[in-house]
Amino acid sequence: MTTFPASTELHELVLPAHANHHGTLFAGQALQLMAKAAFLAGRSAAQAEVVMAGVTGTDFLCPVPVGHRLSLRARVSRMRRSSMTVCVTASADRPGVPAKEVLKGVFEMVAVDVNGRPARINRSHLNKENA
Numbered sequence: 001m002t003t004f005p006a007s008t009e010l011h012e013l014v015l016p017a018h019a020n021h022h023g024t025l026f027a028g029q030a031l032q033l034m035a036k037a038a039f040l041a042g043r044s045a046a047q048a049e050v051v052m053a054g055v056t057g058t059d060f061l062c063p064v065p066v067g068h069r070l071s072l073r074a075r076v077s078r079m080r081r082s083s084m085t086v087c088v089t090a091s092a093d094r095p096g097v098p099a100k101e102v103l104k105g106v107f108e109m110v111a112v113d114v115n116g117r118p119a120r121i122n123r124s125h126l127n128k129e130n131a
Helices: 027-046
Strands: 008-013 050-060 069-079 083-094 097-111
Touching: 008 027, 027 050, 027 069, 027 083, 027 097, 050 083, 069 097
Parallel strands: none
Antiparallel strands: 008 069, 050 097, 069 083, 083 097
């Protein structure tokens, strides 16, 4: 069994500029933040540049009001020759309000070379364990 590097965690304050006309996080902004977390986790695990090949699913579980802190966590769940699956979850909270899961998604990332072509992921840096 191969274990991948620790997950990536990002924090963002939901500001009015990130909100829709209801005063909650705009879905497009949420997707952008989730993609950023997936990119950082993928690049860290692959130790190479990565690009997004697809989003296989996203769930917007509940609205995130302006003023809440959004905490995004991304982890690589599968790695192949040049591609990987990155799972992203997000919770929202504010002082005095417990954190609540608000977003989740699955992103497919591909390691690329300097020409933007798929490249083999060098796994020599990964921690190998015997199951």
